[in-house]
Amino acid sequence: MKEFVVSRHASGSTDDSSPRSAHFRADDRGVLTWADNGAESLFGYSSGRFPGMTVRHLVAGSEDDPFSPAHEETLNHGQKLTLTFRHANGFFFTGHLQLGASHLDEDNAASAMITLLPEASLERSRLRQIEIGAKLGTWDLGVQNNNIHWSEGVYNILELRPGAEVSPEHALFYFQAGQTRIRAALRRCLRTGKAFAFDLPILTAQQRPRWVRLTGNAEYQGELVDKVSGVLVDITPEHDQTLKAQRWRHLLDGMLASTDELIMAVDPEFKVILINEAAASQFETTFNLRPAAGDSLPELLQQYPNENRLYRRLWQRAMERDFFCVEMPLSQQDPDLAVFEVHFHRLTDGAGTVIGAVFRAQDMSEKVGQGTLSYVTSHDPVTGLLNRREFLHRLKRALLNKAEKGNAHALLYLDLDHFEKLNDTHGTGACDRYLRALAMRLSSRIRQRDALARVGGDKLAVLLDNCDENEARKVAENLRLALGELTLEWRNQSLSCTASAGLVPLPSQIDERPEDLLALAADLCQTAKTAGRNRLHVHRDPGNLAAEEQTSVRLQQLQTAMTNRAVELRFQSIRPIASVTWGDNIEILSRLKVSSEATSWGPGEFLPLAERFDLASQFDRLVVAETLAWLARNPLMEPRLKMCCFNVSQGSLMDSAFASEIGPLLAESNYAPSVFCFEVQESDAVRDPSAVEELCHALHELGCRVALEGVSGTGQSYNLISRLPIDVIKLDGKLMKSMMDEPVQQVMVESLHRVAEVSGKITIAQYIEDDEMLKQARALGIHFGQGYRLASPRPLDELAPPPWQDVVN
Known part of the structure; x- marks a missing residue:
């Protein structure tokens, strides 16, 4: 139970007759x-109308609901909310809401005691509750x-009306398969x-099959059995x-x-x-022992001390790590x-408790042939590719071949980008699987006479045989x-990577x-990483050098503009379309002013460069800081501004300090943290849901809201909505456009909105570009819309209310 205190926002009126505060209580x-x-x-409202009414009837819309996660967090910290309320006559007014001092959620669990319920107090209603909860009934x-x-x-179990006339023979009819036994x-x-x-099974009066457990005990009067009583329990779920x-x-x-x-x-x-038959038979062939379930491996291998120690270490290692692979004889x-x-x-x-480990072994005889020892010494045990020593041997042989016959060969080096972060996030087992999948994919894209090797933990090399530079460049790309x-699916997560490449x-x-x-x-790979990763550099390639120089110039321009805080802030309004709500809901957009160019850079020009050189998170913080500074210069926006959305780049998702660094900025602002909403792209959430979930919790601790932007209606969308603690769902523009022509897409949009409604989330339809799309979105009950039909992007200064003197004049 919570008690709330509502005080009306001062509006400059001198009329003291209207009430300024009210108290009301609401359950959870x-x-x-x-x-x-x-x-x-x-x-x-009259006093009799309040009991039974929901708090949502008193506020302008769901974004003003004090029971939303962001608002609850603010209230629980003892802070005051500024909300828009709805009067019974239909007009809106601004007020402050906070928790009352006498009815905060209180638990007496610390002082409560569990006592035995006296038999006399087991009333009929209490017995009914027990029977319903435990799905049982008593008989005698x-x-x-x-x-x-x-x-x-x-x-109830037999699906009969309580008190219905039932004879013993009629009762046994429901227990047809167990009449004799009963x-x-x-x-x-x-x-x-x-x-x-x-x-035993039963068939209820509604012809529904169930399984029940029937118990009976004798009750004595003196030395004679006077009564048989027992319990009938519905065990259908357990069965x-x-x-x-x-x-x-x-x-x-x-x-x-x-x-x-x-x-x-x-x-x-x-x-x-x-243990399966194949493993038991191979074990018997190797050790002359046939294991079965329940046997102890150390006891079975007592006569083989070396193997006993080896397998103990391997099994122990398996229980300490998610996954690993070795190549070995048994x-x-x-x-x-x-x-x-x-x-x-x-x-x-x-x-998450370790309950054991499993091993799966595949005979490599067909792959290895007769040269078992040679194969083991020349191949990587994880991927099955050539190892570094064997690759260098084949590279030397290719050099000799080129000197003797003049054939053209090329060396390609691939260095995986951010693979260490992938390993830290998903573990060694997942990355080993990814490397094996990668080895299979690359092996299928080269010729049999080419050589593919793993020459380091996250580094691969390819020797392209009889391949000139032009052809080698195409193959490398x-x-x-x-x-x-x-993309490798691993435990409901997607693993993917890019590579920087060097061709010699x-x-x-x-x-x-x-x-x-x-x-x-390898050095060429490093220059490719410096230039932004996920690119190919070729030895003695002047075109690449020119591109690298141009990238360096634009990077310098970007850094200078960010240092000078040369950000043009713009906004696009987000309008209510399902019901009337008061206030401004906006999304902040931005451009960069570059001194050497006449026009400013749009996001498509500077964001790829910022993300390539890990400046995206710094730019996101700059946009937040500049927006908060603008709001501080316009205090009259405070009662009007209901939601202010910022876009979050992938760099900010990977930056664990992002939330902690914007926290002090929000704390200095006079605007409630719940006003600010941070939008995360669905594609980024699919790529790294754990990072998004961590960011959501960090932003909620600050009192902010989080939106999932670009929700496409796929199975991954529903998984993310159920997993991530988000407050707003922004439907993908392509989904909204296709909804107009494809009924299936319309059903998907409606389904996403219903999921949002049930979970207390707000829905926003993007790319509302014409009346028909607006009409359709409104018919589905979507809360808000955004697009050129409703409002075009404009400079942020145009949002500011006129100065008070101008209003008076």
Whole structure:
């Protein structure tokens, strides 16, 4: 229960007859339970109207709802909200709202005690609540008169009207599959006093199948059984869960039996949880022992101390890491044994507790052939690509070939961008999987005579055989683009990366060392990273140097403009379309004034450059600071401004200090933090939902709101809406446009709006460009609209109200 105090915003009136404050109380659902006389006068409703009315009836719109997450955070910190309220006569007024001192949410849990409920106080209504909550009912059978009594719970389980006339034979009809068993249990209990309990199926009066548990106990009068009483419990959910688990077990057994790969799982004490036939047979072939579920691996391998120590370390490592891969024979005793590619995975329960590990092994004999030892020493164990030593050997052989025959060869070096951050975010196991997927994709894009190798943790090299510089450039670009298009789905998250590339045509001189050429290609990658990443640099390529010089000039212009705070602030209004609300809702837009150019730069010109050189987060903070400074110069905007939206770049998402650095700026402002809303692109949220979720919590702690912008209606959209603590949903412009011609898209828009309504979020339709689109959005009940049909972008100064002197004149 909360008590609120509402005081009317001073408007310069000298009329003291109108009330200035009111008190009312509301429960956690926002339903009013009490209001004083001041509330009656302030809002225009009679005192009897308030109980049962929701708080939303008293405010102008959902953005003024004090129960919204952003407003609740502000109130819980003891701060005051400035809201727009609605009078019973239909006009709006501005007021302040804060929590009352006497009815804040209070819990006496610290001093409460749990006591045994006295038997006499178990009233019928309390019993009914217990039976409904536990889905059970009680019954009894009298020995003397054969009378049977049911509680309401039994009637409810059988889907009968409580008190309906039911004979014993009629009752047994619902237990058709268990009639004989029930009769026998009752006779035995009456004769011997032995209790019974068993599960059986029933068919309710509504012809719905259910599973119940029937229990019975004898009650004595003297030495004779006088009554049999018991409980009927609806266990349908538990029974369905058991059946589902059994089906999954059968499915798992079938999957394990259908593969030739070796699969085995152990618990933290290295006891076998499950093992398929292929693994058991291979284990028996290797160690002359056949493991089964429940066996202890250390005990099985007592006669093989080296393997025992090795497997203990591997299994322990598997339980400490998400995933890793090794290539090894199952035993070190015989060098002729086949080599297996073994994948270890950690197993956790729903709470994240480690419950064991599983390994999956694949025989590499067909891939390796007879040269097992040669393969192991020349290939990378994670990706199966050539390793650095073997690649340098083949590069040296290519140099000799070029000197003897004059064939053109090229060396391509790929350095993954921000791979360390990917590893820190998702873990080694996910990145190993990504590298293997990447190796498969790149291998499919080169010829069989080309050589692809992993020469470092996040570095790959390709030797393009008999390939001149022009052709090598095309291949390099294709490989770089193919790498950037690869997306790996891992535990409901998407892993993707780009690469900086360096291409070196092989020289004619045989005195060049392979190590030096590889170092030269690595240096080219570094210059590509400095120039902005995700690009190709070619050795002795003047065109690239010119482009690099031009980029350097524009970067200098960008840095100078940001240093001089040369930002042109603009805004676009966000208009209510579902209902009338008072106040200004805007999105802040920006351009950069560059002194050397006549026109200012639009976002399409400076944002790619800012993101490339990690200046995007700094620019976002600059826009926020300049906007707050403008608002400070225009204090009359405070009661009018309801929502002010800022765009958040991907750089700010990755900047953990973004929220903490704008916090002091917001604290110095006279405007409530709940006015400010930060928009996150859906594409950025899909790419890194964890970073977005962390930013949402940080902004909510400041009292701000968060919007998910560009919501496209895909399955990922619904996943993000349910996962992320957002307050506003901005529907994608393409979705709104396609809605006009495709009924399916209209259903998607309506579905997104309903999800938003249920979860208390605001919806904004973007790109409202004509009357028909506006009409359709309004018909769907979308709260706000944004687009050229409603308002065009304008300089922010045009939003400012006229000076007070001008209004008076």
